[in-house]
Amino acid sequence: MENPKIKIENLNLHFGNQHILKDVNLEIPKNKITVILGPSGCGKTTLLRTLNRLSELNTEAKIKGTIRIDGSDILNTNEDVTVIRKKMGLLAQRPYPLPMSIYNNVAYGLKISGRQKKKYLDKRIEHYLRQVNLWDEVKDRLKDPASALSIGQQQRLCLARGLAVDPQIILADEPTSALDPISSQMIEEKFVELSSNYTLVLVTHILRQARHIADHVVFMYLGEIVEQGSAKDFFENPQQERTKAYLQGQFY
Numbered sequence: 413m414e415n416p417k418i419k420i421e422n423l424n425l426h427f428g429n430q431h432i433l434k435d436v437n438l439e440i441p442k443n444k445i446t447v448i449l450g451p452s453g454c455g456k457t458t459l460l461r462t463l464n465r466l467s468e469l470n471t472e473a474k475i476k477g478t479i480r481i482d483g484s485d486i487l488n489t490n491e492d493v494t495v496i497r498k499k500m501g502l503l504a505q506r507p508y509p510l511p512m513s514i515y516n517n518v519a520y521g522l523k524i525s526g527r528q529k530k531k532y533l534d535k536r537i538e539h540y541l542r543q544v545n546l547w548d549e550v551k552d553r554l555k556d557p558a559s560a561l562s563i564g565q566q567q568r569l570c571l572a573r574g575l576a577v578d579p580q581i582i583l584a585d586e587p588t589s590a591l592d593p594i595s596s597q598m599i600e601e602k603f604v605e606l607s608s609n610y611t612l613v614l615v616t617h618i619l620r621q622a623r624h625i626a627d628h629v630v631f632m633y634l635g636e637i638v639e640q641g642s643a644k645d646f647f648e649n650p651q652q653e654r655t656k657a658y659l660q661g662q663f664y
């Protein structure tokens with residue numbers, strides 16, 4: 413792959429004496445949607461949380477290898493970890509809006525980047541809420557607490573908050589699993605749109621979703637990468653027996 417956005421080499425992660433990620437080698441293309449698939453417990457969430465250096469918050473974690481973003485290693489570096497994390501927005505399985513108003517949830521992202529003027533904030537907040545198709549639903553109640561929104565709306569709000577930090581990469585861990593079908597579809601369509609400007613890494617269990625929006629697919633099993641490739645090759649012509657079995661629904 414030419415100029416991958418993220419390149420992982422010989423990544424190994426232990427939690428205590430458990431070997432969770434085993435010699436992971438992976439390339440993630442820039443401004444595309446990469447989907448990570450694999451049965452429960454295979455290490456998808458751990459891999460995602462290692463990309464933005466959240467895994468190391470577990471004091472039991474031992475991490476070796478390199479993760480290069482645009483060529484520079486983000487694991488073995490003196491760079492401030494908060495600067496590294498700011499390059500990536502993380503969308504979790506359930507929305508975690510901050511305990512504040514709808515407006516302030518998005519303003520929070522902007523304020524930590526140092527922009528404070530009310531007029532500027534108002535404009536940007538409208539921009540990000542429009543970007544996630546939420547503006548029309550919330551424009552008359554921006555001061556309401558975010559918790560008053562439906563789960564699907566909250567997830568879109570969290571996406572808006574993430575975008576406001578101006579990341580290059582969006583990491584999403586089963587972001588639609590708590591959502592109704594309409595909200596899920598909205599998020600999927602949004603991801604496709606965002607992929608022209610952002611690198612997206614999406615963990616999902618939903619094969620239909622993967623087939624629908626993936627450009628690139630990574631399949632994991634028991635902490636190892638079994639197969640990776642373009643979505644077309646992966647779904648139409650999988651090489652490994654394990655991949656074939658998974659695609660046929662023989663194990664989850």
Ligand SMILES: Nc1ncnc2c1ncn2[C@@H]1O[C@H](COP(=O)(O)OP(=O)(O)OP(=O)(O)O)[C@@H](O)[C@H]1O
Binds near residue numbers: 459
């Ligand atoms: N904080 C932790 N401490 C110890 N072990 C952990 C920790 N987090 C995850 N694990 C273990 O790491 C392995 C991978 O877990 P992970 O959550 O990454 O899997 P997953 O592929 O995301 O599964 P799922 O599809 O169910 O979300 C599991 O065996 C899990 O028990």
Ligand SMILES: [Mg+2]
Binds near residue numbers: 456
């Ligand atoms: Mg998980």
